[in-house]
Amino acid sequence: MPRPRPLIIDTDPGIDDALAIAMALASSEVRVVGLTSVAGNSPLDVTTANAVALLAAFDRSDVPVAAGAAHPLAGTYERVKDSPHGDNGLGGIELEAPGLQRRSMHAMDLIADILRDAEPRSVDIAALGPLTNIAMFLAKHPDLADRIAHITVMGGGTGPGNITDHAEFNIWHDPEAAALVFADTGGAEIVVVGLDVTRRATLDADDLECLRRKSPRGALLARMINAYGDLHEGGWPMHDALALASIVHPPVISTRPASIEVVTAAGKHRGQTLVQFTDEARSPSSGRQIQFATDVDVPLFRDLVHTKVTC
Ligand code: BDR
Numbered sequence: 001m002p003r004p005r006p007l008i009i010d011t012d013p014g015i016d017d018a019l020a021i022a023m024a025l026a027s028s029e030v031r032v033v034g035l036t037s038v039a040g041n042s043p044l045d046v047t048t049a050n051a052v053a054l055l056a057a058f059d060r061s062d063v064p065v066a067a068g069a070a071h072p073l074a075g076t077y078e079r080v081k082d083s084p085h086g087d088n089g090l091g092g093i094e095l096e097a098p099g100l101q102r103r104s105m106h107a108m109d110l111i112a113d114i115l116r117d118a119e120p121r122s123v124d125i126a127a128l129g130p131l132t133n134i135a136m137f138l139a140k141h142p143d144l145a146d147r148i149a150h151i152t153v154m155g156g157g158t159g160p161g162n163i164t165d166h167a168e169f170n171i172w173h174d175p176e177a178a179a180l181v182f183a184d185t186g187g188a189e190i191v192v193v194g195l196d197v198t199r200r201a202t203l204d205a206d207d208l209e210c211l212r213r214k215s216p217r218g219a220l221l222a223r224m225i226n227a228y229g230d231l232h233e234g235g236w237p238m239h240d241a242l243a244l245a246s247i248v249h250p251p252v253i254s255t256r257p258a259s260i261e262v263v264t265a266a267g268k269h270r271g272q273t274l275v276q277f278t279d280e281a282r283s284p285s286s287g288r289q290i291q292f293a294t295d296v297d298v299p300l301f302r303d304l305v306h307t308k309v310t311c
Pocket residue numbers: 014015016017041128129154162168169170239240
């Protein structure tokens with residue numbers, strides 16, 4: 001058995017974040033070494049409290065939590081009206097609020113502390129919210145970027161957006177941060193799992209019934225997912241859970257090398273990701289190479305959810 005890979009989860013819980021965190025904690029392929037919170041689905045105080053409460057609900061209060069950015073790099077936090085995650089970010093499901101156990105340091109410094117003792121290219125980061133904390137970490141601690149193996153980002157897409165006509169929520173919330181991360185990660189590989197595939201990574205009522213029967217943890221997640229306001233014909237898209245699944249079991253997605261530019265100009269395209277596949281480029285493209293998810297094995301994704309969320 002290969003040793004579990006250390007994993008930092010940067011997150012704005014978030015119902016699909018909650019499922020992703022549960023999967024990570026239950027996966028022998030990874031060892032969750034820190035959770036960092038960012039403003040996104042909800043203001044920072046709410047996403048941080050949710051991160052702490054989810055770890056307590058999953059009996060893993062030993063995982064350190066640090067709060068990060070309350071605002072995007074440029075501008076101030078604006079709460080989305082009628083968030084599909086509800087007012088408390090978790091579909092109105094109230095979790096017990098344990099005494100706040102988060103570290104007093106900023107998220108980017110907790111990431112740095114974890115990486116300082118790590119081997120080169122040994123730690124993975126799952127970025128499940130706006131990329132503010134990751135951009136701030138890379139700017140403040142560029143000397144530690146060589147410890148990161150992969151940064152898996154849930155964000156962007158080549159088609160229609162889910163917050164505006166052209167933009168996906170996480171990228172739209174902080175396009176300046178996304179542009180910085182996609183331009184330079186100090187050599188860490190970026191895997192971008194965007195709406196092209198996450199919209200297809202749905203769970204339906206039968207999946208929820210199965211989770212309910214499985215365990216109290218499954219039942220708690222099923223209640224949250226059932227309250228997720230983003231319901232489509234195929235079910236509820238579990239964006240962040242697919243990104244996480246691709247870390248613990250990479251064959252769940254197919255990727256192609258690409259470079260990504262982010263539209264940062266004001267206007268209706270702000271936050272759009274312009275993806276250029278470099279395996280078909282006629283001329284060398286500018287920007288870093290990124291692995292961009294183009295396909296998903298949906299039955300395998302559902303299977304991973306059911307087998308990972310066990311206890
Ligand atoms: C992303 O936006 C958030 O609402 C979800 O948690 C996910 O990270 C999907 O666009």
